[in-house]
Amino acid sequence: xxxxxxxRRRLVVIAGxxxxxxxxxxxxxxxxxxxxNPKGRFNYEWQRFSTDAWTxxxxxxxxCGSLSLSLQIAAWATLGATVLGTMIAFALVRxxxxxxxxxxxxxxxxxxxxxxxxxxxxxxLFLNLGAQLGFWTILIAHIMFCLSFVVTAxxxxxxxxxxxxxxxxxxxxxxxAQTFLRVTLPIAAxxxxxxxxxxxxxxxxxxxxxNFNAGSTVTFPMFVWGxxxxxxxxxxxxxxxxxxxxxxxFVLAGMVISNRRNRQKAS
Amino acid sequence: xxxxxxxxxxxxxxxxNGTDTGGGDVRLSGISKTYGSFTAxxxxxxxxxxxxxxxxxxxxxxxxxxxxxxxxxxxxxxxxTVSLGEQDVTNLPPYRRPVNTVFQxxxxxxxxxxxxxVAFGLRRRGIKSVKKQVGDMLDLVQLGEQAxxxxxxxxxxxxxxxxxxxALINSPKVLLLDEPLGALDLKLRRQMQLELKRxxxxxxxxxxxxxxxxxxAMTMADTVAVMNAGRVxxxxxxxxxxxxxxxxxxxxxxxxxxxxEAEVDTRNGDEIVLRAxxxxxxxxxxxxxAPTTTGGKVLVGVRPEKISLTHADEAGEIPAGRNRITGxxxxxxxxxxxxxxVIDSPVCPEFEVYAQNIDRDARxxxxxxxxxxxxxxxxxxxxxAQSLLAGTVDSAGVxxxxxxxxxxx
Numbered sequence: 001x002x003x004x005x006x007x008r009r010r011l012v013v014i015a016g017x018x019x020x021x022x023x024x025x026x027x028x029x030x031x032x033x034x035x036x037n038p039k040g041r042f043n044y045e046w047q048r049f050s051t052d053a054w055t056x057x058x059x060x061x062x063x064c065g066s067l068s069l070s071l072q073i074a075a076w077a078t079l080g081a082t083v084l085g086t087m088i089a090f091a092l093v094r095x096x097x098x099x100x101x102x103x104x105x106x107x108x109x110x111x112x113x114x115x116x117x118x119x120x121x122x123x124x125l126f127l128n129l130g131a132q133l134g135f136w137t138i139l140i141a142h143i144m145f146c147l148s149f150v151v152t153a154x155x156x157x158x159x160x161x162x163x164x165x166x167x168x169x170x171x172x173x174x175x176x177a178q179t180f181l182r183v184t185l186p187i188a189a190x191x192x193x194x195x196x197x198x199x200x201x202x203x204x205x206x207x208x209x210x211n212f213n214a215g216s217t218v219t220f221p222m223f224v225w226g227x228x229x230x231x232x233x234x235x236x237x238x239x240x241x242x243x244x245x246x247x248x249x250f251v252l253a254g255m256v257i258s259n260r261r262n263r264q265k266a267s
Numbered sequence: 268x269x270x271x272x273x274x275x276x277x278x279x280x281x282x283x284n285g286t287d288t289g290g291g292d293v294r295l296s297g298i299s300k301t302y303g304s305f306t307a308x309x310x311x312x313x314x315x316x317x318x319x320x321x322x323x324x325x326x327x328x329x330x331x332x333x334x335x336x337x338x339x340x341x342x343x344x345x346x347x348t349v350s351l352g353e354q355d356v357t358n359l360p361p362y363r364r365p366v367n368t369v370f371q372x373x374x375x376x377x378x379x380x381x382x383x384x385v386a387f388g389l390r391r392r393g394i395k396s397v398k399k400q401v402g403d404m405l406d407l408v409q410l411g412e413q414a415x416x417x418x419x420x421x422x423x424x425x426x427x428x429x430x431x432x433x434a435l436i437n438s439p440k441v442l443l444l445d446e447p448l449g450a451l452d453l454k455l456r457r458q459m460q461l462e463l464k465r466x467x468x469x470x471x472x473x474x475x476x477x478x479x480x481x482x483x484a485m486t487m488a489d490t491v492a493v494m495n496a497g498r499v500x501x502x503x504x505x506x507x508x509x510x511x512x513x514x515x516x517x518x519x520x521x522x523x524x525x526x527x528e529a530e531v532d533t534r535n536g537d538e539i540v541l542r543a544x545x546x547x548x549x550x551x552x553x554x555x556x557a558p559t560t561t562g563g564k565v566l567v568g569v570r571p572e573k574i575s576l577t578h579a580d581e582a583g584e585i586p587a588g589r590n591r592i593t594g595x596x597x598x599x600x601x602x603x604x605x606x607x608x609v610i611d612s613p614v615c616p617e618f619e620v621y622a623q624n625i626d627r628d629a630r631x632x633x634x635x636x637x638x639x640x641x642x643x644x645x646x647x648x649x650x651x652a653q654s655l656l657a658g659t660v661d662s663a664g665v666x667x668x669x670x671x672x673x674x675x676x
Contacts, residue, residue, distance in 0.1 A: 167341050168374040170361040172388035172433070179362075182387075186378045 027244055034237035041231025053234035057242075060233040063223060067239060070204055070220035073135070077142035077203040082196045084143070085150025086188070092151070093158040111148045118145070119212035126213060133215025141213050142203040149202060150195035157191025291317035291352050291440045291473055293338060298347030300333050307333045309497040310347060315441075315475055315490075317352075320467045322476045322488035326520070326658075330497040331477045332371075335443050338475065340364045351440050362391075367434035368443040372450065373426045375418035381405065381429055382414040388437040400436060408432045424455045431463070435470065442467075444476040448483065460486050481521045485509070493517050495658065513556040515566065515649055520658035524568045527592075527614045528651060531559050539648070541567060544614035548590045548646065555648030564651035571619040573645040576608060578628060579636035589640040594618060596635045606631075610639060 007014075033043055037050035058064035091097075092104055110118065119141075126137050165187065169179040185192075207221040214222060224236050293315040300308040308330040315321040323331040336342035338349055340361035348357040356364050367388065375384050385404055386397040394400075405411045408428040410421075418426055427447060434442055444463070448456045464487045467474045478484050484491045485505035492502045493516070501508060501517045512518035515526060529543035537552045539559055548567055557565045569590075577585055585591065594612030606627070610618040620639060622631075631637065 162372065162374060164370050164372065164374040165376060167361070168368070168370055168376070169387070171339055171341070171366075171368045172437070173362045173391040174387075175360075175362050178391060182391075183376060183378075187376075 030237050030244070031241045034234060034241045036234055036237075038234065043232045043234050043237065053238045057235050057238045060227075060235045062218065063220075063233065063235055063239070066218045066220045066223035069135070069217065073138055073142060073219065074200050074204040076139055077146055078196050078200045080139070080143040081146035081150045081199045081203075082192060085147050085195055085199075086154050086192055088147070089151045089154035089158055089191075093155055107148055107151050109148075110145045111152075115145075115208045119209040122209065123212045133213055134217045137213045137215070138210055138217065138219065141209050142206065145206075145209060146199035146202055149198045150192075153195035153198060154188060154191045157188050161187055292350075293321075293441055293473060293475065294348075294350040295334070295338070296348050296350070298334070298337060298344045298349060300330070300337060300342060301345045306497050308337070308344075311499060313492065313499065313502075315473060317473055318471050319489045320464065320474045320476065320487055322478060322484035322491045323494055324478055324481060324484040324491050324520075325494035326479055329494040331479075331494045332445055334494070335368075335445055335475060335477045338441065339366055339368050339443050341368075365440040366443060367437050367439040367441075368445060369427075369430045369434050369447045371446045373418075373430040373447075375426055375429055375433070377418055380415050380417055381410060381421070384418065384429055385433045385436055387433065392437075404432045404436045423451055424459065427451060427459060431466070435466070435472070438470075439472065441473045441475060444474060446478055447476075448478075448480075456483070463487060485521070493520060495520075509570075511554060511647060512568070513649070514657070515568075515653045515655060516658035518568050518647075518649065518658070519656070523571055523619055525571060525574075525615060525618050526649070526655050527567045528655075529565055529567045529614075531561050531563050531565060533561065534559065538643070539565075541565065541648075543567065544592070544612070546592060546614075548592075549588075549643035550646045550648045551644060554644075554646065557648050557650035559648070566649040566651050566653070566655070568647045568649060569641055569645055571607070572605075572621040574620045574639050574641045576610075576620050576622055576628075576631060577638045577640065578630045579638060580630075582638045585638060585640050588643070590643050590646060592618070592639045594637060594639060596631060596633050596637055598633055599631065610637065612639070 033046070034053060035049050035051060036043055036046055037048050037052060038045065039047055053059070088103075088107065092100065092107075122137075122141050122144075123133075126133060131137055161184075165183055166179050169183040170176075174182060205221055207225060210219050211222055211225070218226070220239070224232075227233060227236065293313075295311055295313040297310045297312060298308065299306065299310040311334065313334075323334060325331045333342055337344045340356070340359060340363075344357065348355055350356065351365065356366075376387065379387070382401055382405070386401045389397045389400060402411065402414070405414055408431065410425060410428060410432070413421060413425065418429065421429065427450075430447065447463075448459050451459060460483055463474070463476075467487075476484070476487060485508075488505065490502065491505055491508055493500045493508060495516045501513050503511075508517060509521050512521065512524065515524075518524035518526065527543050527548075529541035529548060532540045532542045532547065534540070534552070539550045539552055539555060541548045541550055550565075550567060552559075555565065559565060579593070582593075592610075592612050592614060594610040596608055597611040597617070598609040600607050601624075603624075605621045605623050608620040608622065608631070610620060612618050618639065
């Protein structure tokens with residue numbers, strides 16, 4: 001009976017750990033294999049420990065170029081989608097206009113549409129317009145599919161905002177610009193930040209839409225895909241691990257800051 | 268306890284003793300507000316004298332909050348003008364009006380701490396050194412210790428005080444209060460009523476207070492405007508409104524009234540004699556707001572606490588010259604300071620009488636035959652062409668609206 005009771009008490013913890021393991025195992029594999037020194041061109045079998053790839057992350061031709069391109073596109077796409085999406089979200093929540101209901105549902109179409117279909121259609125559109133495929137077509141496509149996510153995130157926040165807060169600001173001598181900067185924006189900020197993070201992540205690792213509309217331009221996900229045909233350099237794992245660590249650092253920093261804030265409030 | 272002294276801020280002149288240029292009266296002339304086909308506020312003329320504590324009282328949807336918001340500039344009037352002193356502010360946006368508001372749900376900025384909430388108005392007007400003023404103001408509302416807390420960490424009563432401090436620190440010409448005590452529990456509400464009243468007396472700023480609570484309005488305000496369906500039904504001091512209601516709405520909304528339909532019999536000098544249910548009642552002419560033609564109908568009103576109750580066996584001892592009605596006690600409830608009786612009488616099946624518990628007559632129990640009598644000077648007369656039930660509040664505290672008002676609202 002004792003082992004059963006022991007199990008029953010810890011069932012939630014065990015289930016939690018197993019789920020966490022399931023989530024993190026792929027990341028661990030990526031990290032471990034970034035220290036591999038493979039024999040052939042493929043980094044699929046563990047040979048021996050080495051830090052070669054870490055000391056020379058750009059040692060593979062075109063890798064760092066594609067990474068930098070992906071980061072640039074992600075940054076611009078995030079900026080564009082966040083600005084446009086925030087404005088759309090405010091318009092949808094604050095104003096009553098004709099076709100508001102239609103816009104409200106149409107904005108979700110890019111989320112519902114199979115990515116590969118959209119990618120193909122976009123390519124058709126660009127070709128018909130005679131646009132040259134490359135950085136700009138990728139950027140336009142990325143802003144387009146990130147928009148829905150930003151709108152969703154910001155809208156939720158704006159909807160829960162009390163319109164009297166802005167009236168109070170106006171009542172306290174803040175003009176329209178001041179009201180927006182001092183009250184509206186700071187209160188909507190968590191929603192906007194969530195939308196921006198989502199947009200960055202989506203843009204950075206998008207492969208399907210990018211692949212269709214990139215022309216001869218190569219982004220990081222396309223580089224990984226391409227090299228996987230011919231052999232996978234360890235540097236890919238290095239970049240992946242580094243990205244993972246940066247994300248973890250962000251999360252940790254956020255937790256530390258909010259903890260400190262809470263402690264200040266308590267005192 | 269809160270004590271507030273008036274402080275000079277660089278841009279707004281203070282209004283301590285009404286020595287401000289041009290006075291600080293709030294004048295609304297012909298102001299109205301319509302939303303499509305719905306009229307929230309009928310064309311309205313209202314003057315709030317500088318330094319007074321003015322209450323707009325009415326049930327929800329009567330237009331009182333809309334009126335307040337038009338003074339604040341948060342609502343644009345459909346017609347008419349708003350003036351503060353000599354200045355016409357009708358076309359000024361809220362941030363250019365020397366007026367501050369305490370909002371119903373306080374509307375404290377959740378992302379700013381208490382200090383920054385209170386400092387907000389000063390900073391927007393470009394005042395750099397706010398520390399001392401804000402500190403003083405927070406001390407005055409006893410929140411000095413909480414300056415670095417966020418609004419959600421404070422109790423309802425504390426948030427309420429922050430909202431008052433945030434508005435008052437700007438030394439506005441007029442402070443607008445939109446049901447500021449609605450979210451507080453009864454005890455705290457009573458306490459804040461007295462505190463707000465004292466703050467107002469001390470700073471001498473004009474307060475315009477919107478409320479649906481008649482007790483709150485009467486406790487705090489010098490002048491009360493009773494609003495109904497977008498109109499001011501009656502305006503006056505609390506005592507005047509209570510003693511001399513001019514419509515059934517006011518008679519029922521402020522306290523309780525017994526209203527009887529009666530017919531004008533004769534008119535002797537400054538008294539009108541009326542017939543009701545076979546008996547005669549006397550009504551002073553001065554207290555009748557209705558036209559009185561012989562044979563015409565009027566509503567006779569009397570407050571429950573003005574009436575004395577005598578057992579039918581001792582009816583002979585009632586002094587002459589008092590209005591009398593006979594009836595049977597239908598119900599009595601003892602509530603400590605008084606006993607409330609419901610009397611079934613030929614003129615009104617539910618005549619209410621509140622008797623002080625001084626000498627309780629043991630025979631006054633349900634079923635007993637009684638005579639109700641009161642001094643004719645306490646009688647008031649109203650136009651019979653109105654709903655008897657306008658402005659009544661049932662025992663659960665839910666406002667019921669008479670048929671006329673229901674159609675208008």
